[in-house]
Amino acid sequence: MxxxxxxxxxxxxxxxxxxxxxxxxxxxxxxxxxPTYRGDDGLWNKYDPARFANIDNFFSDPEYYWSFFKEVRYPAISQAVxxxxxxxxxxxxxxxxxxxxxxxxxxxxxxxxxxxxxxxxxGNTRRIICLQCRQHQTMEAVHQRLATELPPKCPACGGTLKPDVVFFGEAxxxxxxxxxxxxxxxxxxxxxxxxxxxxxxxxxxxxxxxxxxxxxxxxxxxxxxxxxxxxxxxxxxxxxxxxxxx
Ligand SMILES: [Zn+2]
CATH class of the missing domain: 3.40.50.1220 (TPP-binding domain)
Known part of the structure; x- marks a missing residue:
């Protein structure tokens, strides 16, 4: 000490x-x-924060966000202690x-x-929320479906899923x-x-x-x-x- x-x-x-x-x-x-947005970790260089963290881009190009989630975000968060x-x-x-x-x-x-x-x-990226029925899901459940479903849809209502986090451009x-x-x-x-x-x-x-x-x-x-x-x-x-x- x-x-x-x-x-x-x-x-x-x-x-x-x-x-x-x-x-x-x-x-x-x-x-x-x-890794941080400002870091220079190699994995994150593949994805541009100005795109994956931007709310307009999330709605216009959800595949980009969910590919980032699948390849970078989820592995980083799920392995961290x-x-x-x-x-x-x-x-x-x-x-x-x-x-x-x-x-x-x-x-x-x-x-x-x-x-x-x-x-x-x-917010918290471990929570995924359906923008239509507001049902919550875990990131593990959503990640499992990403192998066959990109972007993923709400299993209950087919609505748009969004991580419960504040994107650039959101209050x-x-x-x-x-x-x-x-x-x-x-x-x-x-x-x-x-x-x-x-x-x-x-x-x-x-x-x-x-x-x-x-x-x-x-x-x-x-x-x-x-x-x-x-x-x-x-x-x-x-x-x-x-x-x-x-
Ligand atoms: Zn739903």
Missing amino acids: STSRPYDALRGFIASARQMVAFTGAGISAESGI PNRAHTALAQLEQKGALKAVITQNIDGLQQAAGSQKVLELH LPMDVMKDALAASQTCDLFLVVGSSLVVQPAAGLPLVANRNGARVVIINRDSTPLDRIADLVFHEPASEVLSAVV
Whole structure:
């Protein structure tokens, strides 16, 4: 266990916090092998995020999205397991220290690690929803049918299936954003874990917390635009920082 001063300071912040929230981004799941849009992983180069993640393209060319899902998204998500950073956040919640995790990730790894209160700003790719009858299906069930059915249709009504995620060109779910904003306004410790804080409006949440008097701690591999307002900054892997202090 590290005993360096920043680690001690973070332990102190966590111990004295009454309302802590965590905000997670792609960086936390990168350690579980899930590539980011901005990464340069070879598999993902075959598919263009501007196409597979765009809502207009999803409706005009669904085969493109579902081919991407079949070849890249599904294998990445189904094989990924939570890492020590996900587990540490779940433990903090179990101890009563962490009130909520706000996440930009769509991989469901926070819940897989045991987190209960997860505000998913961009949805969850493990849920597939029928746009006609609103029935939900698991990604496993849909993936099985992709061998013979591309794009897949709802088995109940034949309707269009869509992953329950926010595409480029779609608004964030308003109820979730409202809860995330409220959590940011009322917390006294705001922990950024693995986000480069560039995707708005979510990236503004640490500022909201800061303006309401909360401490802000940023754990991210690279520097972020909000490092200057943070009380503590760690440019280290989240799994190392969190497993050392929890
Ligand atoms: Zn249906």
